[in-house]
Amino acid sequence: MKMLALLCLLPLALAVPDFMRGPDGPRVVTPLGGIKGFYKHSFNGRKVMAFEGIPYAQPPVGELRFRAPQKVKSWMPGDIVAIKTGPPCTQYIHTPIDAKERIHGAEDCLYLNVYKPVVESSKVLPVIVWIHGGAFQWHMESKDGEFTKPDYIMDRDVILVTFSYRVGPLGFLSTGDDLISGNMGLKDQSYAIRWVKENIKGFGGDPEEITLFGLSAGGVSVHYQYLTPLSKGLFKRGLSFSGNALNPWAITEGTLEKAQKLANIVGCPTAVVEEMVKCLKTRPARQIARADMDFMPFFFNPMTPFGPVVEKPTAEQPFITRIPHEIIARGEAYDVPWITGVVPEEGLYPGADFCADPVALKEFDARYDELAPFVFDYNYTIPLSKHHEVGRRIRHHYIGDKPLDKHTAMEIVHAVGDRLYVMGGLNAVKLMSKYNKSPIRYYYFTYHGADSLGYPMTRTNEDWGVAHGDDPYYVVGSPWMNPTTTPMDRAMQRELLDMWTGYAINGVPEVPVEWTPISPSQSELVYLHIKGPGQYAMDSDKDFGHISLWNSIDFAEGKVAGKRVEL
Incomplete structure (x- = not known):
């Protein structure tokens, strides 16, 4: 051997x-x-x-x-x-x-x-x-x-x-x-x-x-x-x-x-x-x-x-x-x-494939009732008889009666991101803070650098916001993006390097404000908002990521509500 x-x-x-x-x-x-x-x-x-x-x-x-x-x-x-x-x-x-x-x-x-x-x-x-x-x-x-x-x-x-x-x-x-x-x-x-x-x-x-x-x-x-x-x-x-x-x-x-x-x-x-x-x-x-x-x-x-x-x-x-x-x-x-957190356009993965493609978006619109359970990931956990109702609630909440097209594509990106990333994160930090004694913290990163994963994800040169994955690649480099394109990007990178390696070195992220941990008794989300170099603030939001909508739907995560035709 x-x-x-x-x-x-x-x-x-x-x-x-x-x-x-x-x-x-x-x-x-x-x-x-x-x-x-x-x-x-x-x-x-x-x-x-x-x-x-x-x-x-x-x-x-x-x-x-x-x-x-x-x-x-x-x-x-x-x-x-x-x-x-x-x-x-x-x-x-x-x-x-x-x-x-x-x-x-x-x-x-x-x-x-x-x-x-x-x-x-x-x-x-x-x-x-x-x-x-x-x-x-x-x-x-x-x-x-x-x-x-x-x-x-x-x-x-x-x-x-x-x-x-x-x-x-x-x-x-x-x-x-x-x-x-x-x-x-x-x-x-x-x-x-x-x-x-x-x-x-x-x-x-x-x-x-x-x-x-x-x-x-x-x-x-x-x-x-x-x-x-x-x-x-x-x-x-x-x-x-x-x-x-x-x-x-x-x-x-x-x-x-x-x-x-x-x-x-x-x-x-x-x-x-x-x-x-x-x-x-x-x-x-x-x-x-x-x-x-x-x-x-x-x-x-x-x-x-x-x-x-x-x-x-x-x-x-x-x-x-x-x-x-x-x-x-x-x-x-x-x-x-x-610590956990998100960026504004989380839903670009996996939503970019169809939201940035007019033909695919048109197909999603035409087959919405059939495809929504896969896109929003409830096919296995919500009874088949309720699929239509849940899909329509999500659609109406984000775009009303409008069609799925280039004018509403970004709202679909946000709906995908809120369901696939934000909802679970907010429930996780609330639950972890209730049953664990160690500090649990949440951040929101909104700095838009010159480069972004949104470009390779959408295969366009259009601005799709701050994409899923943009923030860690300022620290742990990726072959998919360059986080050092401009002086502002490099300043953001230096601060994020200090912030996150400081967490690994000292146990506390190096930021110029006091980062308040999550409290289970708070009804609103309290988070560190990272807006750009030198721009940090503690913010709060009672309905971050439209959490009231998502928590009003019984997705029964982790349970199988009968057989589904996901296959």
Whole structure:
């Protein structure tokens, strides 16, 4: 096994320029063995030690497919050479919409990357662990072989860890029993965090000062790590950008039905679940990933056909055995500080695909009653007899009797964002603040930089506002946008770097106003409004995100109200 681990990493080494493989590269020693890396530079030219492509679990292939992650074997007394990121996990990518080949990645994908600025040798640094987004279906920060960029955050005294985890059916398929219990991707995350806890000291990191950051599904994942016993004690605080475990798409219904449909697509029998699972383990990973699109009838809606599930207590390393709301209300959530927040145009993911396309918008208008349950994610939880009523209530509230066209497209973006991101977030912070003693804070980021994810999402040069994902990429860089285009952008970036790394370093975000935590006794939302460089204020709103509308509808999240024709 030791030799196999070294041989598996050899192709990564061969793909890297010679100057990165020189004898002067950094080397660290961990309980697993030595790791050799390379040097790079931060955005402002600071020297950085980089270790890319470190295995944190055994490859989830063969009989380990659909299983919980397994401990990686030590490679001592040798070293591994970690100078190129591992591949993303096999996935059906969502962006760009016009991509010719959508199946990317490899099944052998459980690798992480560690970046540390060169500081005085005695200084122990706090650690930020970044969990990528992508609706649990794909790696949101992956583009043409590029991943999350450490360039900006390495100008501060923190260590950054990034990693890949299983996504789509390979990461979240479930048969509703112990054969494939589900949540493989979430278990990968917990395993990676545990790896950091046990090994980061060798890199000069403080295992007692680990902060989780995540965007979208990564933000949901950060929150989920509070709810699982697998991760308690592994981190000190968390930050969820645009995502939390009470989002409607953060829990999956109809698991066996979906598993059987997937089996049919790839040519496996479905009558006996044991035989179905045995067959699914033999099918090519790319074939399984390609089937993802057959579960989204309108562009990428519903956005998470395969996602977190409630497992049975008898499952292998069960991640959660109750719905998130119940875990929090029972006082079982990990009691450490948590911050979450949103931007104005959250609904651009996944709404941009049809809201920015006149032909698609016209189709949505014509088929609204049929498609609204998928777009607003209530197909599985609201009885079929009430679908029309709920869809019409949402439509009338946001656009009245107007048609769905370019004049009302932005209101649909807001409706999608309020339902998929805002509603769950507001309910989550209220619930967490009621049952946890640690401070829970909420922010609203409205600064509109020169660049935005709205441009690649809509495939236009039109101004669609502050898009889903714009805010964290000022800190943790992305290949999809440039947050340093103008002097104002760079000023905003410097302040956000200080703000969020300050949270990881000191436990308190560095902002020029007192950031009041959420109180469960308050009827209105109290939040930090980030308007731009030097523009911070505490604001409040009794109906933020039209929450009165959304909470007046019984969506019964986490419960299955009979069979639905989502498939």
